[in-house]
Amino acid sequence: MTVTGRFAPSPSGPMHLGNARSALLAWLDARARGGRVVLRIEDLDRDRCRPEYAVAVRDDLRWLGLDWDAESTAQSRRDAVYEAALAGLRERGLVYECFCTRRDVAVASAPHGPGEEPRGCPRGCADLDPAERRRRVDAGERAALRVRLPAVLPAVDDRLHGLVVPSGDSGDMVVRRSDGLHAYHLAVVVDDAADGVTDVVRGDDLLASAPRQAALARLLDLPVPAYAHVPLLLGPDGARLAKRHGAISIAELRGSGIAPDMLVTALAGSAGLGADGGARPIDLVEGFALERIDRRPVTVRTDSSGLRFDAVNCG
Ligand code: GLU
Numbered sequence: 001m002t003v004t005g006r007f008a009p010s011p012s013g014p015m016h017l018g019n020a021r022s023a024l025l026a027w028l029d030a031r032a033r034g035g036r037v038v039l040r041i042e043d044l045d046r047d048r049c050r051p052e053y054a055v056a057v058r059d060d061l062r063w064l065g066l067d068w069d070a071e072s073t074a075q076s077r078r079d080a081v082y083e084a085a086l087a088g089l090r091e092r093g094l095v096y097e098c099f100c101t102r103r104d105v106a107v108a109s110a111p112h113g114p115g116e117e118p119r120g121c122p123r124g125c126a127d128l129d130p131a132e133r134r135r136r137v138d139a140g141e142r143a144a145l146r147v148r149l150p151a152v153l154p155a156v157d158d159r160l161h162g163l164v165v166p167s168g169d170s171g172d173m174v175v176r177r178s179d180g181l182h183a184y185h186l187a188v189v190v191d192d193a194a195d196g197v198t199d200v201v202r203g204d205d206l207l208a209s210a211p212r213q214a215a216l217a218r219l220l221d222l223p224v225p226a227y228a229h230v231p232l233l234l235g236p237d238g239a240r241l242a243k244r245h246g247a248i249s250i251a252e253l254r255g256s257g258i259a260p261d262m263l264v265t266a267l268a269g270s271a272g273l274g275a276d277g278g279a280r281p282i283d284l285v286e287g288f289a290l291e292r293i294d295r296r297p298v299t300v301r302t303d304s305s306g307l308r309f310d311a312v313n314c315g
Contacts, residue, residue: 001198002034002035002036002198003030003033003034003035003198003199004030004035004036004037004038004195004197004198004199005026005027005029005030005035005036005037005038005197005198005199005200006026006037006038006039006040006192006195006197006200007026007027007037007038007039007040007061007066007068008040008042008188008202009023009039009041009042009054009057010042010043010044010045010048010049011041011042011043011049011050011051011053011054011056011057012045012048012049012050012053013053013249014053014056014060014249014250014251014252015056015057015060015061015249015250016241016248016249016250017233017241017248017249017250017253017267017300018203018232018233018240018241018248020060020064020250020263020267021230021233021267021270021271022201022202022203022230023061023064023066024064024066024267024268024271024281025201025230025271025290025293026201026202027066027067027281028281028284028285028288028290029199029201029228029288029290030199030201031281031282031285031288032285032286032287032288032289032290035198035199036069036070037066037067037068037069038068038069038070038071038072038195038196038197039058039061039068039070039071039072040071040072040074040075040191040195041054041057041071041074041075041076042074042075042184042187042188043074043075043076044075044076044181044182044183044184044187045181046076049076054074056251060250060251063250063254063260064250064260064263064264064281065260065261065264065280065281065282066281070195072191072194072195075182075187075191078187078190078191079182081190081194082175082176082182082186082187082190083182085186085190085220086145086175086176086186088220089147089175089219089220093148094147094148094219095145095146095148095175096125096126096128096145096146096148096172097125097128097133097136097137097143097144097145098121098125098126098143098144098145098146098172098174099123099125099128099136099141099142099143100121100122100123100125100144120146120170120171120172121146121171121172125143125146126146126148126172142178142179143178144174144176144177144178145174145175145176146173146174146175147172147173147175147186147216147219148172149171149172149173149212149215149216149219150215152166153166153211153212153214153215154166154211154214154215154218154224155211156210156211156214156224156227157226158207158227158228158229159226159227159228159290159291160228160229160230160290160291160293160295161207161229164207164208164210164211164227165211166211166212170212173185173186173212173216175216185209185212185213185216186216188213189213189216189217189220189222190222192217192225193217193220193222193223197225198225198226199225199226199228200225200226200228201228201229201230201290202227202228202229202230203229203230203231203232204229204230204231204232205232205240206229228290230271230290230293230295231295231296231297231298232297233270233298233299233300233309234297234298234299234300234312235299235300236299236300236301238297238299238312241300245300245302246301246302246303247302248300248302250263253302253307258306258307259278260280261277261278261279261280262278263307264278264279264280264281264284265277265278265279266307266309267309268284269309270294270298270300270309270311271293271294271298272292272293272294273288273293294311296311296312296313297311297312298310298311298312299312
């Protein structure tokens with residue numbers, strides 16, 4: 001089977017250094033194994049995502065020298081596919097309406113950080129009497145849809161972290177929000193399979209989601225990709241890299257005149273990949289092995305003196 005990696009950006013803002021670093025590692029992993037790369041715009045959340053950011057992400061990726069073999073249909077245009085997946089689960093009695101408030105289920109979007117893993121239904125909607133459920137649906141009450149997940153989720157063998165054992169019972173998964181938007185977990189699982197993705201390389205913030213996504217893939221009879229979660233970049237204060245840490249978007253860095261090769265070299269260096277002078281991604285392919293990257297947390301400083309990455313030594 002051809003190794004197929006992917007870029008799966010959510011165009012809810014400009015691409016930043018952290019996204020670029022994960023994209024570089026995903027690209028190198030696929031290319032070093034003779035594989036393909038698919039680009040998929042994950043714009044499920046119509047309120048937060050904007051087409052101009054999607055245009056900018058493509059442009060930034062090209063500028064960095066990261067190419068892709070195919071772009072799949074953006075998630076905002078795949079509602080019918082997600083509905084079809086849900087219909088199959090529904091027929092098997094695996095989907096139920098959850099009448100908890102929108103606030104309760106807002107966590108259905110991509111969680112980004114420890115402790116942000118979605119929670120199960122807080123009010124026991126799974127066990128509602130069927131007649132009562134029908135009455136509430138017929139009355140037009142807004143409901144999210146949840147999938148009944150097995151009590152014991154599969155452990156995932158992450159290529160970098162080893163065995164990821166699911167932490168406790170995090171409850172049934174929201175697959176469609178009460179406002180009708182399909183949830184990130186459903187879309188990403190369906191689309192990775194549809195795009196033939198064999199290898200998911202993405203940021204550590206999604207590590208805890210992997211067992212839930214693997215469980216959903218199994219319920220849908222879809223192949224479970226291999227996962228590799230790479231370290232996130234941190235701000236100088238040790239918190240996850242964010243806007244307040246300065247000029248961290250690729251657009252800002254481009255504006256400051258940095259050459260793409262220098263940025264790629266710096267990003268590669270932050271993962272322990274030595275490169276002399278300016279390197280294009282293609283120059284880093286030979287001999288690259290994702291398993292050998294430096295996984296120490298890395299802080300980024302961007303100021304008038306330029307861009308600096310420092311590995312944080314733990315312990
Ligand atoms: N679209 C998600 C993001 O940009 C990534 C999802 C994934 O890689 O599974 O954060």
